[in-house]
Amino acid sequence: MSDAQxxxxxxxxxxxxxxxxxxxGYTTPQAAIEESEPExxxxxxxxxxxxxxxxxxxxxxxxxxxxxxTYTEIIDRVEMPNRGDELHHFGWNACSSSCHMDGLExxxxxxxxxxxxxIHVVDTKDRRNPELESVIEPEEVFEHDLSAPHTTHCIPxxxxxxxxxxxxxxxxxxxxxxxxxxxxxDGRWEPPGEIEMNxxxxxxxxxxxxxxxxxxxxxxxxxxxxxxxxxxxxxxQRLHVWDWENKTVEQTIDLGExxxxxxxxxxxxxxxxxxxxxxxALSSNVFHFHDAGEEWRAEPVIDVEAREHDGWDMPxxxxxxxxxxxMDDRYLFFxxxxxxxxRMYDISDPAxxxxxDRIWAGGHFGDPAPVQDRELAGGPQMLQLSLDGERLYxxxxxxxxxxxxFYPEEAEQGSVMLKxxxxxxxxxxxxDEEFLVDFGDLPDGPARAxxxxxxxxxxxxxxxx
Amino acid sequence: MTSxxxxxxVILVWQDGxxxxxxxxxxxxxxxxxxxxxxxxxxxxxxxxxCRTGACATCTGKLLDGRIEHAxxxxxxxxxxxxxxxxxxxxxxPRSDCRIVVGSSVQAELVSNPWQ
Ligand code: FES
Numbered sequence: 002m003s004d005a006q007x008x009x010x011x012x013x014x015x016x017x018x019x020x021x022x023x024x025x026g027y028t029t030p031q032a033a034i035e036e037s038e039p040e041x042x043x044x045x046x047x048x049x050x051x052x053x054x055x056x057x058x059x060x061x062x063x064x065x066x067x068x069x070x071t072y073t074e075i076i077d078r079v080e081m082p083n084r085g086d087e088l089h090h091f092g093w094n095a096c097s098s099s100c101h102m103d104g105l106e107x108x109x110x111x112x113x114x115x116x117x118x119x120i121h122v123v124d125t126k127d128r129r130n131p132e133l134e135s136v137i138e139p140e141e142v143f144e145h146d147l148s149a150p151h152t153t154h155c156i157p158x159x160x161x162x163x164x165x166x167x168x169x170x171x172x173x174x175x176x177x178x179x180x181x182x183x184x185x186x187d188g189r190w191e192p193p194g195e196i197e198m199n200x201x202x203x204x205x206x207x208x209x210x211x212x213x214x215x216x217x218x219x220x221x222x223x224x225x226x227x228x229x230x231x232x233x234x235x236x237x238q239r240l241h242v243w244d245w246e247n248k249t250v251e252q253t254i255d256l257g258e259x260x261x262x263x264x265x266x267x268x269x270x271x272x273x274x275x276x277x278x279x280x281x282a283l284s285s286n287v288f289h290f291h292d293a294g295e296e297w298r299a300e301p302v303i304d305v306e307a308r309e310h311d312g313w314d315m316p317x318x319x320x321x322x323x324x325x326x327x328m329d330d331r332y333l334f335f336x337x338x339x340x341x342x343x344r345m346y347d348i349s350d351p352a353x354x355x356x357x358d359r360i361w362a363g364g365h366f367g368d369p370a371p372v373q374d375r376e377l378a379g380g381p382q383m384l385q386l387s388l389d390g391e392r393l394y395x396x397x398x399x400x401x402x403x404x405x406x407f408y409p410e411e412a413e414q415g416s417v418m419l420k421x422x423x424x425x426x427x428x429x430x431x432x433d434e435e436f437l438v439d440f441g442d443l444p445d446g447p448a449r450a451x452x453x454x455x456x457x458x459x460x461x462x463x464x465x466x
Numbered sequence: 467m468t469s470x471x472x473x474x475x476v477i478l479v480w481q482d483g484x485x486x487x488x489x490x491x492x493x494x495x496x497x498x499x500x501x502x503x504x505x506x507x508x509x510x511x512x513x514x515x516x517c518r519t520g521a522c523a524t525c526t527g528k529l530l531d532g533r534i535e536h537a538x539x540x541x542x543x544x545x546x547x548x549x550x551x552x553x554x555x556x557x558x559x560p561r562s563d564c565r566i567v568v569g570s571s572v573q574a575e576l577v578s579n580p581w582q
Contacts, residue, residue: 050524052570053480053512084515116516116517116522117516117518170521171517171521171522219517219521219522220522220541223522224522224542225576226577227544227580313579313581314581315580315581316581402523406578406579
């Protein structure tokens with residue numbers, strides 16, 4: 002029987018001893034929904050890497066408080082000290098998984114450079130005016146024979162774990178780098194050689210499990226997407242199920258041809274749940290994975306059909322590049338970056354998602370209707386949802402070299418951040434035409450925009466113990 | 467072995483992609499054991515880069531004239547790219563006077579949209 006069908010994690014939480022609300026975050030996903038205020042600030046990665054704009058990437062502070070005079074404006078930018086980073090995914094030093102850690106605050110953002118392997122720590126004590134606190138230089142990372150930092154999660158004891166996609170040369174194998182509470186490199190987290198390829202991961206401590214996915218060697222995906230690499234088997238199609246305490250891979254699941262390039266991994270938020278999803282970008286499927294008792298299983302539960310495009314030679318995949326689960330574990334959202342739609346599925350029965358609604362915005366198939374006269378150069382990509390599940394936001398840049406390949410106009414026009422109003426009761430969404438954050442209009446030139454985070458936790462970073 | 471101190475004229479050329487459009491050029495003096503990207507930075511000339519280890523191709527240039535040697539294996543380039551004259555400026559050392567097309571548009575030439 003599916004444990005996700007009884008999402009009563011309030012009671013479940015009570016049997017986790019030693020819990021009080023002294024640490025950061027919320028005691029349960031339900032508490033996050035009920036106790037959180039609507040988000041007022043978004044932290045968004047802004048990028049110049051790979052363009053001729055002579056400026057470093059930055060952390061953008063976006064005002065998303067509808068009552069503010071600077072609503073939808075980028076009110077502050079924290080510039081990184083170097084160019085060439087490709088700031089990509091980032092995370093907090095603490096989340097709800099650390100709620101037993103007295104005195105720890107959700108205050109520092111750990112922001113890796115995907116191309117440079119440089120890791121930045123930003124202090125957000127002043128939410129509207131964060132400051133760069135310290136930098137780990139690439140050489141310190143290469144010392145552990147790792148490069149290309151990707152997903153950053155805090156782990157329950159106050160440490161920070163970062164998935165690393167390559168070795169010091171940008172080749173395989175990747176691994177995991179651990180930082181200590183002082184944001185210094187603690188070393189390699191796992192015994193080297195557990196995996197070859199790496200990408201995203203999510204852990205569920207109550208079940209002593211972590212699931213990681215696979216992109217490719219940095220040297221393969223950095224320059225752009227080449228079909229020859231797919232044919233040569235240079236792209237991933239496996240999930241790795243880890244023993245979280247032992248830091249060892251217990252099971253590897255080959256997703257086969259339908260699971261090419263499995264990217265974002267999302268468990269349901271309930272700490273009791275052993276269900277999750279992963280989006281396979283190239284084959285454009287969403288897989289449901291779960292603990293089937295003796296072993297973990299993964300099955301494709303959503304298949305996005307490739308579509309013919311006028312003037313293109315081959316049917317175009319949707320390219321599922323990001324997905325997330327609402328805090329109440331009721332809905333799954335994902336983006337088809339090449340097609341141009343954002344989809345919403347009811348996952349009350351996790352193994353049988355039911356399409357609830359979708360929105361077209363940009364992409365190669367979407368209605369090219371501009372929002373507020375602004376042309377949309379890319380497709381929907383990184384998603385973030387409000388904790389109450391009523392506002393879905395997204396940006397349009399995937400990765401600078403891949404953007405240049407599939408949306409060359411984005412380099413000249415920059416990204417946008419868009420928003421949809423979600424009605425969780427009726428399972429519907431509508432594009433908010435009043436909302437547009439334009440990354441094309443910045444002093445140094447048009448920028449790409451990537452991952453989005455809220456100061457008080459969000460649907461893609463909070464984990465419960 | 468050549469003397470490490472000999473320097474070469476390296477001319478960097480930016481093209482904006484349109485036929486017959488204006489080009490911008492910069493001339494640098496680069497030692498035999500100096501990396502082109504570093505020499506450009508010292509001269510205050512901004513070139514795109516990312517990994518600085520030869521893995522990401524963000525710094526790709528196209529050699530029009532002259533000889534380059536890579537200080538490390540250029541892992542981001544495939545054989546077809548190397549044969550076509552592409553070089554990675556973060557690990558490139560000149561072995562003669564050179565003329566190199568630079569700028570982000572050169573990287574974008576390496577891979578095209580496979581569905582189009
Ligand atoms: S900067 Fe990455 S290959 Fe040169």
